[in-house]
Amino acid sequence: MNKTIDTSDISFDKRFERILKNVQKPGRYIGKEVNSVVKSKEKVDLRFAFCFPDVYEVGMSHLGIKILYSILNKRDNIWCERVFMPWFDMLKEMKENKLPLFGIESRDPLNVFDIIGFTMQYEMSYTNILHMLDLSRIPIRSARRRGLFPLIVAGGPAACNPEPMAEFIDIFLIGEGEESILELCDLVMEAKKENKSKAWLLNRAAKSEGFYVPSKYVVEYTDRGTLKEIRPKRGAKFPVRKRIIENFNSSEYFMSFPVPNIETIHDRTTVEVLRGCIRGCRFCQAGFIYRPFRAKEPVTLNAQAREICDSSGYDEISLLSLSTSDYPKLDELLDDMLKWTEERKINISLPSLRIDSVSESILKKIAKVKKSGVTFAPEAGSQSLRDSINKNLDEETIIKGCRTAFLQHQERVKLYFIIGLPGETDEDVVAIAELAEKIVEEFHKTKKDHGLKRLFITLSVAFFIPKPFTPFQFAAQNTKEEFERKIKLIKSNIKSRNITLDYHSSEMSLIEGVLARGDRRLSRVIESVFKKGGMFESWDEGFSYSNWTDSFIKSGIEPEFYSHRERDVDEINPWDMLDLGITKEFLLREYKKSKRRVVTPDCMSKCSSCGITEMTERSCFGKTTNSIQ
Amino acid sequence: MEKLRIQFNKTGDIRFISHLDVMRCFSRAFARTSIPLRYTEGFNPKIKMRFSPPLSLGYESWCEVLDVEFVDKYDTSYLEYELNEKLPAGLRVNDVSKPEFGIDSIYYSRYLLKVYGSDDFLDRFLHKSKELLSQNSIMVTKSDRRGRPFDSDIRKLISSFNIFRHNDVLVSDITVETSNFASLNPKVFVEKVLSEIPIQGEGWDAVRTQFIKADFDIFR
Helix, strand or coil, X not given: CCCCCXXXXXXXXXXXXXXXXXXCCHHHCCCCCECCCCCCHHHXXXXXXXXXXXCHHHHCCCHHHHHHHHHHHHCCCEEEEEEECCCHHHHHHHHHCCCCCECCCCCCEHHHCCEEEEECCCHHHHHHHHHHHHHCCCCCCHHHCCCCCCEEEEECHHHHCCHHHXXXXXXXXXXXXXXXXXXXXXXXXXXXXXXXXXXXXXXXXXXXXXXXXXXXXXXXXXXXXXXXXXXXXXXXXXXXXXXXXXCCCCCCCCCCCCECCCCCCCCCEEEXXXXXXXXXXXXXXXXHHCCCCEECXXXXXXXXXXXXXXXXXXXXXXXXXXXXXXXXXXXXXXXXHHHHHCCCCCEEECCCCCHHHCCHHHHHHHHCCCCCCEEEEEECCCHHHHHHCCCCCCHHHHHHHHHHHHHCCCCEEEEEEEECCCCCXXXXXXXXXXXXXXXXXXXXXXXXXXXXXXXXXXEEEEECCCCCCCHHHHCCCCCHHHHHHHHHHHHHHCCCCCEEXXXXXXXXXXXXXXXXXXXXXXXXXXXXXXXXXXXXXXXXXXXXXXXXXXXXXXXXXCHHHXXXXXXXXXXXXXXXXXXXXXXXXXXXXXXXXHHCCCCCCCCCCCCCCCCHHHHHCCCCCCCCCCCCC | CEXXXXXXXXXXHHHHCCHHHHHHHHHHHHHHHCCCECECCCCXXXXXXXXXXXXXXXXXXXXXXXXXXXXXXXXHHHHHHXXXXXCCCCEEEEXXXXXXXXXXXXXXXXXXXXXXXXXXXXXXXXXXXXXXXXXXXXXXXEEXXXXXXXXXXXXXXXXXXXXXXECCEEEEEEEEEECCCCECCHHHHXXXXXXXXXXXXXXXXXXXXXXXXXXCCECC
């Protein structure tokens, strides 16, 4: 359809409609989904824009936004809307037609909202956050925003090192947001009602539990460029302790959420079975920052699952957690759910199944309605490296798990590996290909007797990125050359045609590595990439390595300093003003054990004193092991 | 078991979702009503639904049709009410009834096109489209599955055409073939006309208004 040229004098709706005709997947932008919340703007005291700095299909698949949208909108005086990052074509049209970024429910521009909250799910979305502010003509730097509104806040897993975004965000919410987000709203409503200044608000927030206000901390550096001191200004908390919700089982959960009119990444609904993880895989940030381990009761989950399926009409529900097979009452839950899901042709999916827990009975239950491939994550190819990263998994178990899947007529197996792990040797890398070959062998043994046809193994290889609050936070990341050499090494050792190798850009992993453990000075780099138009940096379509390397040079920052340097154990880390419950002593203990390639038992078998019980003031598993607290 | 025909509109912003998306919207709306439906067999059971020929993304419609098999008998006005409660805004059921003819008997689609632009543009569009229609063939270049271009005559797929000026808009009533054998998206014709006009317009809209059978009776 034809492109329009002069648009300045026509209404938003007309301009919007014309733009939609010129973009791909216009359904991303229309909103008005079933269950979306529309309130009267005159009747609410606070308007919250919940921003997901990626496209609609990605954001609408995310669990956190569903929980928090529901919690906020449950309050009559608050209206929370969703905001997503427009794709390249839409962004261009919006700029050309002078259309600001808007809340999807009201289509009002972002600058009319009281609070603009970003979820920081991954480091590579940081430049999108700046673009979203800029699209609404909001100054990106916190110091440039003098007034109380809009207040820019952020939370989510990447906020456990907030420093690279410190110059842009007014307040970070550290830890679980279910309770603190409402406290923040109350505080803002109080400020609004009593006509207080932004300074008043930031002062109050900095004294509250779980709020990190970056402007209230002074950071000083040594001559070597490492941190010398992080000093809180008067009254600001030090350290800032993360928030943990009072009771996970009875915590607020969404019972309805806008049902997308278009296909999303995870086109299904979810119940959150567990929070936290007992495993302590040493590379996994989520495994540490979401501690303590907590589970919901099957009766709670079954009721929530049913209500969400009723309100959404989805034909698939996933039992979400970091490791759903660690749920002690999984069989009971599946049995309860199958009583109604089978009849209604609802498929239950377990997105994070540990290979050592693959029993025939569980596979049968999830395959009962729909057949889907299986995905396992051995993470490393050799046994000793798996021990070193504390992936308590032996080769026999992996082969056995695959065999069990084959017997259930699963012919698609996806295996996740990480290369570049601390202490990794070439033998460890080659072992990835060897392990895949052994699985192929096992398939051929099973094949004839069970009428199997052809095996498809996908080796999905990621490049290791050391993350804060993990035992590997001290470790150096591999260089680009090392990563590429190791990929070649795997390739040359794959012989079977049943195996495909899948990997992403090593350059992207390097940038992510810098941002993950970066300090405040990186704000300059992020701003520079943003100014060069860098966006969707986690997408192949958006990532530009040269934008980043140019910006490092321009900002006088050496990326190697952040990524390829083994950090001194006594060094002050940029995120050291945060207390996530996990002590540095524990992380160091674990790091040393990893060098000796020694495993740590899972939390249910034996407490390894990570520190979280001191924060929660109660033990994770009570006196007896293997029970839900 | 009862097979019923659901006739619905697709209007407003929801016109920007695809045919597959519409199918998903209906599946979920049915699931939200908890009215039991018949499913397909196999590993990945889906509701047995049969839709009228796909509507292009961006077009509105007043005449979309979907056949569904219900497990039990229901009052048709109850079904209409329930579905309208559960469907997203813009997808609206107008009628639920026992089908007289199969969906296969749809042979033509009738569209209402609205074309916007300057006076000069609209005049040129009007004359060019009439001129093209008066010819025995209208050749356009399409591409096959592998992306290789080939020439195709679309004249024979346009069964009736009418165009007139209404205030600032050109309105066209066009009936094109959408059968199992051949089908024409009116977009192909509009783009052909536009390609032969040297100046740009300000866009256009399409609404599907009717389905017509091979014998030129209206399909219901």
